[in-house]
Amino acid sequence: MRRKITYPAIVFLLLFSLMTDTASASTQKNRSRKKEAQAPYTLNMTTSDLLLGDSFILTVNGTTEESVTFKSSSSDVVSVEPEDDSISCKCTGETVGNATITVKIKEKGFLFFNSTATTLTCKVTVSPKASSIQFNRRQRRMAPNTKRKVRVTLRPSITTEVPVFSSSDPKIARVNAAQKIVAKAPGIAVITATIQNGNTATCRVIVSDRSKRSD
Structure with a gap:
């Protein structure tokens, strides 16, 4: 003889399932945050005095399979050109001024969870060459x-x-x-x-x- 599932039992099962999913999502999110905090991402430089027309290579250290993007706050002052290794970019002084290079390192998410991102910056001052x-x-x-x-x-x-x-x-x-x-x-x-x-x-x-x- 089948036992009839009462309404309170159904509510309990739904609440239990919801709590389990929430706990699992929270655990995964905490793991992602912990991984992000422990990720040894660094730049080979965080500031640079660049002469007009000169260039330097900005590189991210500590990456494996993450996605890395570079963006200049003012491409008229400092232009960025990604290198073939995908973790570096060539920064060139175009005009005298200041610009900040923003580097985003994005980690792939797990299953249905969103990916996590780390942001690093490098401040660049472009000055004229001595005459x-x-x-x-x-x-x-x-x-x-x-x-x-x-x-x-x-x-x-x-x-x-x-x-x-x-x-x-x-x-x-x-x-x-x-x-x-x-x-x-x-x-x-x-x-x-x-x-x-x-x-x-x-x-x-x-x-x-x-x-x-x-x-």
């Missing part, structure tokens, strides 16, 4: 084993170009990575600063044991 350069001092006296900050003036003043420094005799004086003149041994060396358009400036460095102080 001229000069040292603030054309000659400097230094004692051996001392350091002094290199001081040059670039025009236009808003340029972020970094000159390339060289020395006629690095054993006497040279410029290090921190842009400081390093006096090594007694003698005379000429430090040359070169910008991209080929213009140069020079500073004569005299290193002397008899020097009690540096100029």
Whole structure:
């Protein structure tokens, strides 16, 4: 003999089914959020000083099979061109100004659940290339084993170009990575600063044991 299912029993079964589905969806959503929080997505740079006409490659680290898209807040200032590897883009300075590159990493959803997305940004400042350069001092006296900050003036003043420094005799004086003149041994060396358009400036460095102080 079949047992008749009462109305309260039907309501209970429906409520139980609904609670089970809700709990399952909540668990899946929490797993997705946890995965998103733990996802080691990073950019190879988050800020960049870019010279007009120059480019750099912006790359997402930590992706596997995710979908990655790149967008510039102002393509007139910085244009973006996706690379073949689908996780990088070429950013080019088109005009002087500021732009933000927005990177979206989208993970595929599970079954009927929506995909999750992570957003990263890189702020870019585009400045003109330097047209001229000069040292603030054309000659400097230094004692051996001392350091002094290199001081040059670039025009236009808003340029972020970094000159390339060289020395006629690095054993006497040279410029290090921190842009400081390093006096090594007694003698005379000429430090040359070169910008991209080929213009140069020079500073004569005299290193002397008899020097009690540096100029």
